[in-house]
Amino acid sequence: MLLAIDWLLLLEKLVLIVIIVSVSLVIAMYETYAERKIAAFMQDRRGPNRAGPFGLLQPLADGGKLFFKEEIIPNTSNKFLFILGPCLAMMTAMMTSAVIPWGGTVAVFGRSVSLQIADINIGILFVFGVVSMGVYGIMIGGWASNNKFSLLAALRGASQMISYELAMGLSLIALLMMTGSLRLSVIVDQQMTSGVWNVVYQPLGFLIFLVCAFAECNRTPFDLPEAENELNFGYHQEYSSMKLGFYLFAEYINMFISSVIMATLYFGGYDIPFVNEAALIAKGNNWIQWIGPLVLIIKVGFFIFLFMWVRWTIPRFRYDQLMNLGWKKLIPLALLNMVLTGALVLWLKK
């Protein structure tokens, strides 16, 4: 019965999964380093510079430290949910990378290997579905702690994330009208063949998506769930050891993944700007396929820098301002963008 499965293909996918998850974990680790270095640069300090050359081993030291810390589970908390919370947050963060096209098809040991783990036809919906599971990680963790600060932070975080999910979904619809497909590989292919990135057609949609991505990742200026001057430490205040590490890691992985999503949807994904890849591959230059993922990482690096730049530039919103922006401004704006896109596309085509 199982003979029909291509076992070699499954093995290939497994290797790809291990590589991609490891890369996203390493990038998440070095995001903490980048955050501290960029903060230091903007505040005219040096930042981490003791562990290794330029402090490059600092994230390893920080990560290693988490293994040797004492696990504390408050005696008033719900033990099972307390452990489940961070695990769920980490799991949702690790699952989103499955549908992202990291590159074209490369040749490895004579096999042509697609650099996308699962090319499913609902691509972007899968990402949305998994991302909205992230709310449970925050909510369960905050509630199970049985701490007033944590619970308040979790409630804030959950209602912030669901509010901005609406505007995010609406801004994406305008893009889907242009592409006509939910598959991420098709969306990238279209941008590669036309040579024009979607951000050119959807500047307003991209802007709304960017703002919502900041809110979904709980980044400044929307980091209300972690407003330390009101809530001590936020929803993960009772956590220690790797459970705290999971929450922080999940946050940085989410930042990385949302940068990848923005680069893929609006900035051509692994498309090399001003280069016609298809023509080069037709001439036998297959090595160009290896450049694609690097180009994607460079684009992602820019977005991660943007996240950090904004964090050290813009102060935090008040909660009512945050909700007003999400509901009363971004949702009508996204609807307007959708209707305008639809009318323009139909008008220009006929």
Added chain:
Amino acid sequence: MNWIFLQVKNPITDVSSAGSYLPIAIQLIFAVLFIAAMMGLTHWLGPKRNTADKLENFASGIESHGDARQPMAIKYFLVAILFVLFDVEVIFFYPYAVNFRQLGWEGFFAVLMFVGFFLAGFFYIIKKGALNWED
């Protein structure tokens, strides 16, 4: 499972087949194992010196008063309910967006009507003050 894998030549790379979700299942198993291993490892490596004071809820050094699970501001639940309502409406736009070109102007005006309903509900909740955070 049998019929899924025998129908087409290579189900994992075929987009229309449910087999294309198989790598996601593998990634899920990988993620669960990774998380379980990490949790087990830290549980095993970390010191265990619990005291009654350590296990108390942290409230910035002052004594914690009572249970945290008290009635909360209704606003949060209102936002959650409104999210469910509007998110369902947003989900209805997705099939339209994918088939938007084939449906042409006729489909566009039909959706415009739906957007009208969406906005009617939206203005209603704003006028009702459901999104006002300051009483």
